[in-house]
Amino acid sequence: MSDLDRAIAQLRACRLIPESQVRELCYKARELLIEEGNVVCVDAPVTVCGDIHGQFHDLMELFRVGGDVPDTNYLFMGDFVDRGFYSLESFLLLLCLKVRYPDRITLIRGNHESRQITTVYGFYDECIRKYGSANVWRYCCEVFDYLALGALVLGASAELEPTGPVYNDTALSTNDDNELETEVLNSKGDVTMSTYRPRQRTSLDNGSVSPTRDQVPLRTGAPGTGASGSGAGSYGSRTGAVLCVHGGLSPLIDTVDKIRLIDRKQEVPHEGAMCDLLWSDPDEIDGWGLSPRGAGFLFGADIVKQFNYKNDLSLIARAHQLVMEGYKEMFDGGIVTVWSAPNYCYRCGNVAAILELGEDASNGGTVTRSNGDYGRSNGILSSAVDKPPLRSPGRRYRVFEAAAQDTRGMPAKKPVADYFL
């Protein structure tokens, strides 16, 4: 067993590793992360997770519900630390898994992965308390500076494979004219809700069936990647890419490529594009609005529609906001909030969710990787030609509750949540 595997085993048991090992781990993680672009490309299938906030036992519950690393491919959208009592155990475990299985777990930065915020919201204090000095906090903050700002999920399937028997069906039962679009499962794996959409005929279908809409020659390859050519993305199963980012959009960012231009290796600034990506929230407004958080912006449905259209995205997945049901789709499914910290702060009574995006097998499982320069192939024509609407990816939400405290090796002393007394 390697040192790394030993460290993983130890952290899984919620036991910390020595400071010297943390230092080494953070060094290795930085070497890995420095090679990643600001926007990491991730192939489906992948399980997208929201805020963790140091709720270690709930992170273990997440792995139980979603599958373990490396069997399941994970993408965590930041806010690993602060608020909960086990930020160190949670973040160091995720970091160990990243170093051990770099292609099976992606970590992007949240607004709490910052020196300033962690001194207010608990991670700094936790480091001092558990290690006796600020060294480990400093090592971790250096890693934070190298975390990617976003991820692009490619090759997600439009249709879900049904999981099993369906309860509380909201649509007609499955038939040839409908395909499964979303499915919600509880932590036992029972389907609690499903939605369907009309099946679209693809060019591979029986030729006698006329297409449901005019076919327009496709300019791009795999959506969202900017790749040109005709080799990929057969019409009909064409889903856009899914942009994953902690907070949301920025008035300074109109293309995914602009995210790639940011110099990210720094503390999260108080304003500007990098700050907005980590701080902004979608809201039922037109255009842009001021954020009550004091950083980032509010953005409305029109902003999301334009951004998704321009960038060949079918969905933005983000975290950052507590949602009591664990996930919340907005703006006709153009954006979803995924929240993965159940009973947040041991106080809020919410459930958590993770989002599974399946793999599109229709083109043989190959996905064109991003070449990182969107629109180079045909910048002029693309604005003149109406692109066909993209199909959103099939979305499977697994909803789970907080880990039962006394049965999973949690300390007998329950964390104390503050109230007004």
Next chain:
Amino acid sequence: MSASQIPNLNTFRRGAGRGRLRGRGGHEGPGSTSRGQKDRVVQGTDNDASVSRLSAVGLGYLEDPFASALTPPGQETRRLPIINRGTYVRTTAIDQLVARFLGSTTDSDPSWKQKRKQIISLGAGSDTRVFRLLTSPSPPNIVYHEIDFAVNNAAKIKAIRGTPLLQRALGHREDIAISDVGDALHSPVYHIHPVDLRTLANRAGDTTDVPSVKDPVGQLRETLDVTLPTLILSECCLVYLSPDEAAGVVRYFTETLFPPSNPKSETLGLVLYEPIRPEDAFGRTMVANLATRGIQLQTLHEYASLEAQRKRLRQQGFDGGQAAADVDFLWERWVSEEEKERVAGLEMLDEIEEWKLLAQHYCVAWGWREGCDRFDGWRALEGQSVEG
């Protein structure tokens, strides 16, 4: 979360550090009753409140030179931004109700303002309000009564004795009388009564029961002036009693001490600050979390909504008017835009959703009964008509 609240994992491995209560004081031995233990937990909640107040003061949310003297030493802790903001809203909202009751706002009726008035604070504990009022630039003409467990009073009186700043606020030293055991204080403007509120509930309605002056309840009766406009404050106090006891305490004032039949009866007001909405996910978790600390909010389900609080006030004799608003509403509507900007600038509050959740689970409710002089001070205040 502050460092002192983060469990040290090493202590868990050794199996230590279990079941420690956060309460302070209490001198009962190991054979004490479970009621005694419950009382100590309730007494300890005062500590919680004073630590929160000190945190909000330290960060500039509130101005309160007395907060530090009335918080047990060594307890200073920086609370989370949402807790600080909640402490701020709770304190300033009640300050405003008090100021309007006293007629000390600029739009107050001058003849009302001149009247001497009385404030009775239930379960006051380490509250600083009396000191803030007595040292304000134009001190109101008031007499202030606090009623609490003897053990909480003793801690407060000890602090007063040891702090010139607090003593000076109460006037001449020779005017202050403190009981032998140090749990009662009497001065021309300020009284601290060592009375378990439940004993008042038991005496409610019994007009023939006139306790001896040596009895703390007798002292209370003796020192209260039933001809003054009177405001009763319950900041997270009655909620710990059973519904019958809580109603009994209120009845003791509305019927036994201040019967409306008294031709000299003046305005009688009640301000409540309490948690509400125990039935949703946040509320259920709150009830469960507090239960693990041994805290039972006994009237919470009885008065679970703003409407229930208004109805309670109406039914318990405050028929002049009743209103209620949750802390989220009070922040949005009672705090001016400039003040909001100032407060928001003190700390970055990255917990908007959690703030709303938390703030919607606490309310201030206020109601009054008219006396021989008309009281308009609260009519202009905006209550919350729709449940949040």
